[in-house]
Amino acid sequence: xxxxxxxxxxxxxxxxxxxxxxxxxxxxxxxxxxxxxxxxxxxxxxxxxxxxxxxxxxxxxxxxxxxxxxxxxxxxxxxxxxxxxxxxxxxxxxxxxxxxxxxxxxxxxxxxxxxxxxxxxxxxxxxxxxxxxxxxxxxxxxxxxxxxxxxxxxxxxxxxxxxxxxxxxxxxxxxxxxxxxxxxxxxxxxxxxxxxxxxxxxxxxxxxxxxxxxx
Numbered sequence: 001x002x003x004x005x006x007x008x009x010x011x012x013x014x015x016x017x018x019x020x021x022x023x024x025x026x027x028x029x030x031x032x033x034x035x036x037x038x039x040x041x042x043x044x045x046x047x048x049x050x051x052x053x054x055x056x057x058x059x060x061x062x063x064x065x066x067x068x069x070x071x072x073x074x075x076x077x078x079x080x081x082x083x084x085x086x087x088x089x090x091x092x093x094x095x096x097x098x099x100x101x102x103x104x105x106x107x108x109x110x111x112x113x114x115x116x117x118x119x120x121x122x123x124x125x126x127x128x129x130x131x132x133x134x135x136x137x138x139x140x141x142x143x144x145x146x147x148x149x150x151x152x153x154x155x156x157x158x159x160x161x162x163x164x165x166x167x168x169x170x171x172x173x174x175x176x177x178x179x180x181x182x183x184x185x186x187x188x189x190x191x192x193x194x195x196x197x198x199x200x201x202x203x204x205x206x207x208x209x210x211x212x213x214x215x
Contacts, residue, residue, distance in 0.1 A: 034204045035103040042095035071147040091125045115205045126190045
C-alpha cells in the first residue's frame, strides 16, 4: 500500500476532526506524483530523440545509406527534416511547460485541467511521430522510384513484360508491410512507456475528482 492510500484511509477515519488538513495533504501527494510523472514524460521524450538520432548516425555509413546519398534527395528530405525537428522541439517545449505548470499548481481543478492537457500532448506527440515516419517512408520511396537506377531498370523490364502494375504493387505492398511492422513496434513501445505513465496520470486525475466531490 503506497503513501497516498495510507493518507486516504487516515482521512476517511478522521475526516470529521481534520477534513481540511488531510484533504490538503492528499492533494499535495497527488501533485507531487503528477509532477514526477510529467517530468519523466519529458525526460523519456528527449532520450527517445537521442536514440533515433544516434541510430540514424550509426547507419549513415552503411552501403545502402551511401548509395542513397548519391541521389538528388536534399530538395525533399532537408525541408522535411527541418520541419520535423522544429515540431519535435515544440513538443519538447510543451512537455517541459506541462511539467513546470503542474509543479506550480495550487488548485485541484487547475491540476485536473493540466493533467488533461498533458495527456492530449502525449497523444498528439505519438500521432506526429507515426505521421512523420510514414511521410519519410513515402518521400524515400518516391526518390527510389525516380532515381534508383537498379529499380528503374527492373521497372522497365516489368513494363516490357506487361507487368509494370504488378511490379509497383508488390513493391508498395512490401514497403507497407515493413512499415506496418515498425509502426507496430513503435506503438508497442509507446504503449509500454508513455501508456504506463498516462495510466498513472489518469489515476491521479480520478483521485482529484474524488477530492473535488468530497470537498
